[in-house]
Amino acid sequence: MLEATAAIFRRCFRWLRKRSILNQLWKHAIIWMTIAFALFPVIWIVSAALDPTNSLASARLIPKDASFINFRRLLDSKQHPFLIWYFNTFKIGLVTATLVVSITSLAGYAFSRLRFKGRRSGLFAILLIQMFPQMLAMVAIYLIILSIGQYIPGMGLDTHMGLILVYLGGAMGANVWLAKGYFDTIPHSIEESAMIDGATPFQMLWYIVVPLARPILIVIFFLQFMSTYSEFVLARVLLASSNKLTMAVGLQMFISDQYAKRWGVFAAAALLGAIPVMILFWILQKQLVSGLTRGAVKG
Amino acid sequence: MIVFSRKRPSSPPAGGPVGTVVKIILLGILNALALWALPVLLDDRQYVLLGGLFLGVACIDYVFLSPRAYPLRFLLPGLFFMALMVVYPIGYTVAVSFTNFGTGHILTLEQAMSQYTSRYILKEDLPAYKPQFFRDESGHFAVLLTGSDGQQLVGIGDKAVPLAESPLKPADVNNDGTYEKLGPYQAITGLNVFTYLSTLQNLSYAYRGNVLKMRSLEEFATYVPQFRADKARRALIDFQDGTVYRAVNGNFTSAKGVSLDIGYKTTVGWRNFKDLLTDRRISAPFFRVFSWTVIWAFLSVVETFTLGMFLAVLLNDRRLNLKGLYRVLLIIPYAMPAFISALIWRGLFNTEIGVINRMLQPILGRGIPWLQDPFWAKVALLIVNLWLGFPYAMLVSLGALQSIPGELYEAAMVDGASGWQQFSRITLPLILVALAPLLIASFAFNFNNFTVIYLVTRGRPAIPNALTPTGATDILISYTYRMAFESGNGGNYGLASAVSLLIFLIVGALSWINFKFTGALEEVRENA
Numbered sequence: 001m002l003e004a005t006a007a008i009f010r011r012c013f014r015w016l017r018k019r020s021i022l023n024q025l026w027k028h029a030i031i032w033m034t035i036a037f038a039l040f041p042v043i044w045i046v047s048a049a050l051d052p053t054n055s056l057a058s059a060r061l062i063p064k065d066a067s068f069i070n071f072r073r074l075l076d077s078k079q080h081p082f083l084i085w086y087f088n089t090f091k092i093g094l095v096t097a098t099l100v101v102s103i104t105s106l107a108g109y110a111f112s113r114l115r116f117k118g119r120r121s122g123l124f125a126i127l128l129i130q131m132f133p134q135m136l137a138m139v140a141i142y143l144i145i146l147s148i149g150q151y152i153p154g155m156g157l158d159t160h161m162g163l164i165l166v167y168l169g170g171a172m173g174a175n176v177w178l179a180k181g182y183f184d185t186i187p188h189s190i191e192e193s194a195m196i197d198g199a200t201p202f203q204m205l206w207y208i209v210v211p212l213a214r215p216i217l218i219v220i221f222f223l224q225f226m227s228t229y230s231e232f233v234l235a236r237v238l239l240a241s242s243n244k245l246t247m248a249v250g251l252q253m254f255i256s257d258q259y260a261k262r263w264g265v266f267a268a269a270a271l272l273g274a275i276p277v278m279i280l281f282w283i284l285q286k287q288l289v290s291g292l293t294r295g296a297v298k299g
Numbered sequence: 300m301i302v303f304s305r306k307r308p309s310s311p312p313a314g315g316p317v318g319t320v321v322k323i324i325l326l327g328i329l330n331a332l333a334l335w336a337l338p339v340l341l342d343d344r345q346y347v348l349l350g351g352l353f354l355g356v357a358c359i360d361y362v363f364l365s366p367r368a369y370p371l372r373f374l375l376p377g378l379f380f381m382a383l384m385v386v387y388p389i390g391y392t393v394a395v396s397f398t399n400f401g402t403g404h405i406l407t408l409e410q411a412m413s414q415y416t417s418r419y420i421l422k423e424d425l426p427a428y429k430p431q432f433f434r435d436e437s438g439h440f441a442v443l444l445t446g447s448d449g450q451q452l453v454g455i456g457d458k459a460v461p462l463a464e465s466p467l468k469p470a471d472v473n474n475d476g477t478y479e480k481l482g483p484y485q486a487i488t489g490l491n492v493f494t495y496l497s498t499l500q501n502l503s504y505a506y507r508g509n510v511l512k513m514r515s516l517e518e519f520a521t522y523v524p525q526f527r528a529d530k531a532r533r534a535l536i537d538f539q540d541g542t543v544y545r546a547v548n549g550n551f552t553s554a555k556g557v558s559l560d561i562g563y564k565t566t567v568g569w570r571n572f573k574d575l576l577t578d579r580r581i582s583a584p585f586f587r588v589f590s591w592t593v594i595w596a597f598l599s600v601v602e603t604f605t606l607g608m609f610l611a612v613l614l615n616d617r618r619l620n621l622k623g624l625y626r627v628l629l630i631i632p633y634a635m636p637a638f639i640s641a642l643i644w645r646g647l648f649n650t651e652i653g654v655i656n657r658m659l660q661p662i663l664g665r666g667i668p669w670l671q672d673p674f675w676a677k678v679a680l681l682i683v684n685l686w687l688g689f690p691y692a693m694l695v696s697l698g699a700l701q702s703i704p705g706e707l708y709e710a711a712m713v714d715g716a717s718g719w720q721q722f723s724r725i726t727l728p729l730i731l732v733a734l735a736p737l738l739i740a741s742f743a744f745n746f747n748n749f750t751v752i753y754l755v756t757r758g759r760p761a762i763p764n765a766l767t768p769t770g771a772t773d774i775l776i777s778y779t780y781r782m783a784f785e786s787g788n789g790g791n792y793g794l795a796s797a798v799s800l801l802i803f804l805i806v807g808a809l810s811w812i813n814f815k816f817t818g819a820l821e822e823v824r825e826n827a
Contacts, residue, residue: 024620027613034610035628037686041643042631044654057652103377110373122374129385131810133747136776136802137388139783139795140395144388147348151339169384172377230636232750237784248638252754259646266646270639281634
């Protein structure tokens with residue numbers, strides 16, 4: 001009996017050694033510790049979302065009487081229109097991303113296919129100008145949007161149009177380089193034959209280059225969507241009334257120092273807010289990571 | 300390659316006749332809109348805006364009509380938004396940083412003076428009148444004023460005259476001495492007065508150098524203007540005591556040094572920058588914020604890349620099991636939107652009820668004042684930023700590791716190098732060279748990491764006695780934000796812009812170094 005047990009242990013041990021698990025054990029231990037750190041807030045937020053008590057003070061890891069009541073409270077809240085914030089965030093994100101992709105395709109095409117004076121210095125200028133984070137000029141942007149609003153009320157402070165206008169300022173940036181680089185790899189022969197048939201450059205862009213460059217345009221679209229989705233500063237500066245807010249500003253105002261009373265509902269909202277971006281992140285992982293090594297820093 | 304030759308620039312634009320017509324119509328509408336805006340902007344004296352508008356429209360016309368400018372049509376939308384929302388704001392920031400623009404200094408000198416001359420003081424010793432209100436069919440108002448001495452005045456437009464001199468005659472007297480009619484005007488009776496209250500309240504009539512204004516529904520009192528403007532001397536003169544308030548440096552100040560409440564907007568030269576460096580009440584908090592910003596950005600880079608590189612080296616081991624799973628789990632913090640993570644961490648770090656203190660309580664016997672104590676607030680921020688940033692560092696380190704040729708390690712093994720020697724002599728130096736530009740970019744990013752600071756600590760705990768709201772964990776960008784938008788006594792846009800400009804310079808220098816490092820400039824020249 002004892003011998004048999006010992007034999008089993010020995011075999012296990014040999015198996016572990018062969019799979020090099022044992023001498024790698026410390027590595028696994030360290031990695032698991034880091035994973036615990038990485039998942040710490042995630043686990044707490046999931047547990048809080050399911051905890052009906054709705055308070056941080058009584059939060060526990062495995063909630064008692066777990067239920068989806070916080071999600072109900074969230075959707076029923078009259079004072080804090082979460083659904084509208086969600087909708088606003090998506091609306092602003094999608095509109096901005098669509099316009100940015102259009103602007104980027106046009107500019108990328110010109111830089112890739114057309115030859116004109118100042119092409120190189122133009123590309124270079126874009127790189128230089130976009131070095132400056134837009135939010136540094138937030139005071140000026142606030143004042144500009146304020147004065148635009150005096151003439152075009154739909155584009156002033158506390159309007160989505162005004163905010164989108166500000167976001168579009170960043171359209172001519174790294175994206176143009178990304179698009180131009182991809183366009184350069186598309187062979188020119190199709191366009192040459194189209195040109196013989198009398199197509200204008202714009203038609204060639206629309207009917208030939210855009211369909212062929214769809215992968216990069218989709219990546220630009222979603223990268224832009226994600227960064228607009230998470231943008232906080234400018235939205236905070238420009239938006240004010242409750243039903244105009246984006247998720248980032250709305251959640252910040254909702255939870256500000258109300259952790260004892262609103263933790264559960266906040267957690268539910270945070271989960272709902274994080275999930276779309278996380279899904280996009282998984283889908284785009286490859287492109288993101290290859291972009292990262294080229295020096296892009298997530299905003 | 301398709302090359303539209305520069306010698307024959309007229310070759311590309313060949314849209315059909317329909318396209319040309321549509322283009323002309325759209326350009327026509329645009330030009331019409333600009334012309335329509337002309338009188339509005341002229342009226343408001345917005346000359347800069349006007350110039351910009353017409354320059355912009357002229358550019359658009361040129362680009363769409365001249366065959367030479369054909370390629371610019373593709374760049375125009377992007378350039379337009381970049382000019383409006385990036386380049387112009389940078390210029391605007393520079394301009395504002397040399398002014399005293401802010402709450403209390405919003406108006407121009409002229410506007411501020413006319414504000415003061417429309418201020419009135421109630422004179423109780425001058426006669427008061429009992430009003431009766433009349434209204435004609437087109438909605439104009441007239442008031443019959445009866446003084447306590449029985450003198451009657453008629454107020455129409457902006458003047459009041461004695462009843463005898465007025466062309467209007469009251470008619471149909473009632474029992475209580477009120478009238479049904481005053482010339483073509485009908486009396487407003489009973490509760491109907493309240494319908495027009497907001498208009499009636501603003502009625503004011505000039506009478507013998509003074510002004511008659513409504514004090515209550517039952518009384519029109521005599522007011523006198525408080526100030527007289529002396530445009531030539533750029534001064535306001537108090538009617539009562541004759542004090543002269545001269546317009547100096549954005550404020551109206553008397554000889555005794557007393558300033559009036561509203562100032563005006565004016566350029567102040569380098570004063571904002573000088574205040575930042577020399578005015579103790581501003582410079583002391585500013586330098587604290589500045590040094591913390593540098594420390595914060597530096598420590599953030601060091602901690603995230605230390606942990607990230609370490610994990611990358613572990614994960615890069617070909618023999619390690621479960622690599623795929625580990626990568627997926629470790630990347631989670633990076634996939635979550637930072638604003639959500641930051642708000643969650645703020646809750647977890649809550650001193651009284653936060654999860655972290657409840658876990659530490661049994662071990663330490665007491666909670667840590669995470670968000671109240673300057674030191675611990677900084678520690679909390681660094682923990683949050685480690686969490687947010689290490690997956691990124693890990694991902695880029697993994698990429699860099701894979702680019703190190705394996706032969707180097709084989710050669711090292713032949714020479715009998717230990718694992719540590721291989722790491723410190725081969726891996727680390729090569730990784731650092733590859734990652735140097737990302738380290739600098741990451742430093743610049745954290746230098747302006749508003750989201751984390753503002754959402755986790757909001758810059759607090761506060762530094763006492765600071766002139767603008769400043770906290771121990773504020774970094775320059777959040778300091779700027781709070782100076783402009785969260786100050787209790789109004790925003791100081793001029794000073795905030797001056798700080799922004801300093802950040803511009805620092806970030807610009809960093810990016811320049813980075814360009815030099817990566818040789819991005821050369822890359823542009825080769826690839827463009």
